[in-house]
Amino acid sequence: DSGVTQTPKHLITATGQRVTLRCSPRSGDLSVYWYQQSLDQGLQFLIQYYNGEERAKGNILERFSAQQFPDLHSELNLSSLELGDSALYFCASSKDRGGEKLFFGSGTQLSVL
Amino acid sequence: GDSVTQMEGPVTLSEEAFLTINCTYTATGYPSLFWYVQYPGEGLQLLLKATKADDKGSNKGFEATYRKETTSFHLEKGSVQVSDSAVYFCALRYSSASKIIFGSGTRLSIRP
Numbered sequence: 001d002s003g004v005t006q007t008p009k010h011l012i013t014a015t016g017q018r019v020t021l022r023c024s025p026r027s028g029d030l031s032v033y034w035y036q037q038s039l040d041q042g043l044q045f046l047i048q049y050y051n052g053e054e055r056a057k058g059n060i061l062e063r064f065s066a067q068q069f070p071d072l073h074s075e076l077n078l079s080s081l082e083l084g085d086s087a088l089y090f091c092a093s094s095k096d097r098g099g100e101k102l103f104f105g106s107g108t109q110l111s112v113l
Numbered sequence: 114g115d116s117v118t119q120m121e122g123p124v125t126l127s128e129e130a131f132l133t134i135n136c137t138y139t140a141t142g143y144p145s146l147f148w149y150v151q152y153p154g155e156g157l158q159l160l161l162k163a164t165k166a167d168d169k170g171s172n173k174g175f176e177a178t179y180r181k182e183t184t185s186f187h188l189e190k191g192s193v194q195v196s197d198s199a200v201y202f203c204a205l206r207y208s209s210a211s212k213i214i215f216g217s218g219t220r221l222s223i224r225p
Contacts, residue, residue: 002156035215042217043157043202056212090156100145100206102213104156 003027006091006105014113018079021108025072025093031055032074033094033102034066038087049074050097081112115140117203117216125222126193134188134219136177136203144205146170146179146186147213151200160188160201195223 003026013019025032034046036059045058049068060066063081068074078085088109092102120135138146145164149157161170166181175190186203203216 002158004156043215045212045214048212058212092156101159101162102157104158106154106156 002103002105004091004093004103004105006089006108008108009106010109010111012111012113013081015081015083017081017112018077019081019110021076021078021089021091021110023074023076023091023093023105025074025091026103029093029095029103030072031094031097032068032072033092034060034074034076035090035092035104036087037090037107041087043090046076055097078110083112086110086112115144115205115214117205117214119201119203119216119219122200122218122220123222124219125224127224128195129192130223132188132190132193132197132221134201134203134221136186136188136216138184138186138203138205140184140205140207142207143181144207146177147204147206148175148177148186148188149202149204149215151202151218153199157202193221193223195225197221198223 005024030051033048036044046060048056066076088107090107092104116139147162148160150160151157161172163170163179169178177188200218202218206213
């Protein structure tokens with residue numbers, strides 16, 4: 001158990017809908033990272049937050065947004081969903097800004113039908 | 114841009130066989146290199162890392178050596194077990210950046 005909790009584990013929704021994925025980092029970790037894992041794109045970095053502020057941005061679509069709350073949990077919001085958004089979304093956390101060692105949650109499997 | 118290339122899987126071996134999973138990278142500077150492992154139904158876990166050229170990372174019988182001259186970080190294990198069945202990801206990261214760049218992953222299956 002990595003100590004990173006993601007909910008829900010599975011999510012099935014329709015095109016055009018909006019969903020929210022939630023992540024609770026390990027106790028004491030200030031950084032949260034979001035990754036998307038799909039068969040054709042592999043593991044893609046989406047965004048990082050450190051202590052409530054956005055720190056780094058990767059291949060995140062404009063339809064997607066994230067935030068980190070004062071209690072350090074994070075949410076990834078995906079809107080106007082398309083079939084191609086179906087993927088496994090991972091959250092990871094680390095103690096520092098630099099992310100020398102990431103601890104990953106078990107992911108949220110999103111299926112857009 | 115920076116990238117990581119891994120050998121395509123799946124790789125299927127018998128128990129106690131020798132394992133090599135190839136990984137090469139393209140980078141403009143001198144990144145740290147990592148191997149992460151993903152067991153079925155779980156998130157990725159750091160397996161080992163090396164932060165500079167000629168460093169050897171090792172953990173749980175796995176080893177990888179940072180080779181700057183060949184831009185490689187191949188993962189090896191002398192005798193694999195069924196419990197090593199997982200997906201292995203090679204990755205790189207610069208100390209000045211947050212983003213870890215992952216390879217596409219190599220699925221390893223070990224037959225009893």
